[in-house]
Amino acid sequence: MIIFLLKRLLQAVVVMFIISLIGFTIKDSLGDPVREMVGESVSEEEREALREKLGLNDPFIVQYGRFLKGAVQGDLGQSYFYKKPVTDVILSKLPATLELVFGATLIIIFFSVPLGVYCAIKPRSWLTKFIMGASIVGISVPVFLTGIFLMFIFGVILDYLPVFGRGELISVWGPWETGLFTLDGLAHLILPSITLSSLMLPLFIRLIRSEMTEVLHSEYIKFAWAKGLDKYRIWFRLALKNTMLPVITVGGVQIGTMVAYTILTETVFQWPGMGFMFLEAINRSDTPLIIGYLVFVGLIFVITNTLVDLIYGFIDPTIKVAGGK
Amino acid sequence: MALLEVNNLKIEFPSRHGVAVAVEDVSFEVNPGEILGLVGESGAGKSTIGNAIIDLLSPPGRVAGGDVFLKGEKISSLPASRIRQIRGAEIGFIFQDPMTSLNPLFTVEEQLMETILANLDVTQESAKQKALNMLEQVGIPEPEIRIKQYPHQFSGGMRQRVGIAIALSADPALIIADEPTTALDVSIQDQILQLIRSLCKKRQVGCILVTHDMGVIANITDRVAVMYQGNLVESGTTEQILQRPEHPYTKSLISAVPRADVKLKRFPLVNYIEKASVGFSQIDVSNHWLGQTSASDVSSVAKGEDLLRVEHVNLRFITKNALLAKNRRYIQASDDVSFTVKKGETFGLVGESGSGKSTIARVIAGIYPPESGRIFFADQEISAMSERERRPIRRQIQMVFQNPYSSMNPRMRVQDIIAEPIYFHKLAGSRKEVEMIVGDLLDHVGLGRRAGIKFPHEFSGGQRQRISIARALATRPQLLICDEPTSALDVSVQAQILNLLKDLQDELGLTMLFISHDLPVIRQMCDRVSVMRYGKILEQNETEALFISPQHDYTKNLLALIPHMDHLSREGLMVQQG
């Protein structure tokens, strides 16, 4: 267990190091941050002076060395736009993104499991064909369009739900503010969550369906039928548990990647999370923030993978997380 | 009145290409306490009958005709709710592979209890008691502890005992055992068969035992029904069928069983098979590419001298990792293993699963590095070579696995699969030459060169094994390591493959390391043999000497456990081998 966690920690460090190196290599092609700080009529000399002051004229090695030196102390630099440390900015945007991912995850779980299971046990029914067809459509419609469509229907025409932002927030702890405990906050969460889940939900339905189909064809399920068990017990207790095992691995990682998929959804709904922040940072050439975000997302990927492995080991009695055969 | 009566059963599998008839006009009966053996090769329809009786045919299979009566009540075409009451409660089922038939995520207790509670009207408490009782009856030690464990914590044999316990837990009148011992080691096989037999007799439970193994039939059945391509060709008492078979298929099936008692030159073929395989074409090796040597070949060794020397090889696997070395747990997979293989001979490694025989094969092939010890191939120490230096040697040592399908890229055509190593080791000049070699190889293993354009999934298990042999030959190896090459195959196909290997050896002067758990096969194939257990070699001798006068107790025990074919008289059958 300790070896496992140490290995993962090392992996995280390596991933973050490589990402930062790539980020630094490409940062100059992302635009000129100085241009974004000054008005258009400001002279070239003024801009040059500012560039010099920010250390943007230093050689690559010097700039990267400065970054690494800060990074080992947890300092990823200063965002040009927010005028705050990159880590502070990211952490302040994290709750919004996590809540959005949480909302989308709930939707995915509540819909994908019953629908996926239904499709597996009734492969020939018209409803299954409809669900599978609809899921293809769901995958192929861009998130952006889904968002605008929902916004138009539920916001503009029906006027049920708010179309942008997080609504009323309550401070939970430190900079952590949540919209999960206010009605207004929850109402604001609905459309973005549906939009974010629109891509993953069909994938999960298909995943659960195919895993469940496989499980239903397995020997132990056949044995369960031969034992004279009730069909509901076979489907929902035995087969479902076996189905969820691979789904958790694949799905868990997917949900981790959803943190990165929030970019479009957050942009459409003006959701003040990390994804939107990242897109804005790109538009503003806020390079420290761009690199910081990429490094952070790398870390999240490693963390989710680790969590998924831990959960898997916890559920599957045959796996010892200690691993390392 | 018979316990189970099957009359004129017909089973079909409709598909887009028409209706395939899997079983046609099959009738038999089973009496209480009687064990009926249903024997035949794969595709004979024997398992389909078992599934049809409890209405568990996999879709789109359906019973197209005939009736099934249980205790006089017609149980074919019953509504789903009624047939469910029969499953488990009236008819228990034992599956082939205890590894896959138990749900890995539930404890043995949960799996036993759910069966009891679903079928019997008992309290939770008494169900628990009964579950414990069942485990005890099937001979699981310390049942109180074991019952709380998960299937993966049991060995294969123990798991099958659990399977039997579950099948019997709701006191059925009939059990259907579908190849219950095929996946088990020889020593366990016998125990399980005896367990089934004793339980059936004690409880007066009828049993249908589906198997492809004549040895099993001979061992425990009372009566036998022989299936061939969906038809029941012959039935009678076990003694009658084994000693006086009437149908030609039965005769040839019996004769094809590898014999443990005497070594024959070739394996008798099941010559009743209508679509006999293409005879393999001879190649004039001295003039053919296969007979040539390439610059990278290791200097050849004269026939009868040591080609391979394995000296004091040790290898451990970590079973529990830990930061501190003292907390780690290992399993000793190879324990001071030494042997030599002479040029041109077939050297056998025999032992049960987990004995380390496959591990040593992988060490020789360079898949695992040994922890200590040395391996010489044609007097070069290959265990000390770098990956680069090893490459020409690796080419000359090829492996044939039990399940060739998993080692073939399903998206590649057979001709490309075989050509790959020729290109990789640059063994032929032009593309045209390679195509010709591949064609010759396919001819040679009896598939015909036209097979090259097909994909692996279009072939049966035996044909795939031929492909993998062709692929192994494509590097012109000196040493062929065969790891259980026929364990997954039917007797008739096994005979073909093993004969092919023998022929190839004669023709190409191949040296073989032959690994098997099957003693009769070892006796027929090998010149010398080593017996392994727990990573150690216990005994090593000329094959004939070892079979006639085994020295080690374990060897004696193994030989004693070979299913007795006492009933079997092969006289009169020998004629057919020609």
Next chain:
Amino acid sequence: MRRGAALLASALLATTLSAGAFAKTLKVAYDADPVSLDLHEQLSGGTLQLSHMVGDPLVRWTQELKFEGRLAERWERIDDRTMRFYLRKGVKFHSGNEFTALDVKWTFNRLRTSPDFKAIFAPFESAKVVDRYTIDLVTNKPYPLLLNVATYVFPLDSKFYTGFDENGKSKDALVKHGNSYASRNFSGTGPFIVTQREQGVKVEFKRYDDYWDKKSPGNVSEIILTPIKEDATRVSALLAGDVDFISPVPPTDYDRLEKSDKVDMVTLDGTRIITFQLNQKRVEAFKNPKVRLAIDYAINNAGIAKKLMKGLGTPAAQHSPKGYMGYSEDIKLRYDLKKAKQLMKEAGYEKGLKVTMMAPNNRYVNDAKIAQAVANMLAKINIQVDLKTMPKAQYWPEFDKRAADIMMLGWHADTEDSANFIEFLAMCPNSETGFGQYNSGNYCNPEVDKLVLQSSEETDLAKRQTLLQKAEKILYDEAAFIPLHWQDLAWAAKKNVQLAPVVNVMNFPYVGDLVVK
């Protein structure tokens, strides 16, 4: 005494009256929020919009582009280099400090150190305090645009910014990228006080109780400004009733908003010119005025304004929009494909040209689409365009490098004056004087330079007008650059928000005067 009492009474009455009418909350959605509370940190539309909410200039523009006194009650020219401003008395900063001439001087001096504003204030010599409520602004030379520049002076509370903050930094430090005191704290004289601000998420304002302009009809007591980057979302938010007022309005939604019975749209002819510049250094052919003219003739400005801009662009043939000094009626749109082909033939480029073009895709309204349309139009006279569009963050470095043969540029004159266009876009590039900084075409005509420089010192407005019109005419005749249109401005708001009186072509609505029914 009686008069004082009456004043007091009317003040009280106004307070009570307005208190009733007040308590209106206005939810505003712009495409971006101000980058800082320090009004001198960045010269941008966002900063100026904020400046007019939290501050007041000495003078401001009216909708008709006339000057209107704010913190300066009146002004007079003392000599050709000096303008005297008489300041409003009794004005209080948000901090409670009283507003005096010293604050104007302090603000003026700070502006002159700001990298963004120093260029605008370059013609000035000094600010001289005459007395507590009188100040003189003195220029180096006679300067006709003195009042134009005075619209940029939003006096700040000099006492408030004196001293050191908790980090030991000077409170008046002007820092572009750091967390300075002035970027987080503000004290001015404007109608609104910032109560809460979360960068990129929202800014909340409340009305300043002691705001000096009691005559203002404005009744908005609270503003919540949310940046909504995405056009479609911003429009949906308005239609869904989640916000009261949005800007900008994307052209694709004009029809929808015009037809909606829930909202009103207000548009004004804009002053931002969209142009293409033809680089004479990179392409030999562009040195030939005939080729430039051919290109101008080949492009259908009116079509682009109508189809692509949905009518919310005014087709242009010169820099100066109507109302600016250099604007002349007789400069007409050119579009004649035949003539264009003829000119190409005459210039010897009948067989055509291959050129590169770059344009931003998120800077101006429909920028990438416009560039594509222009490229297609040029194909008709055998000019093959290799077009590359990119986000503005990447575009500006490319523009600075003059990386393509044809580059798109939009410009709005900070001084609301014709000379500014030409100084930046059409005068001979000169790195010492800074003229022609955005002239990527390298067009250079000493005569134009002379006219513009003259105009900068000409205080006789009639003469000045002649100079500028002449300059524009030369540029037009020589097709120095390719003008497309002035980008119109559009705002949309709920019906109860009376937007029309407070918007202006500079795009800083005077929200303090906004009436919400």
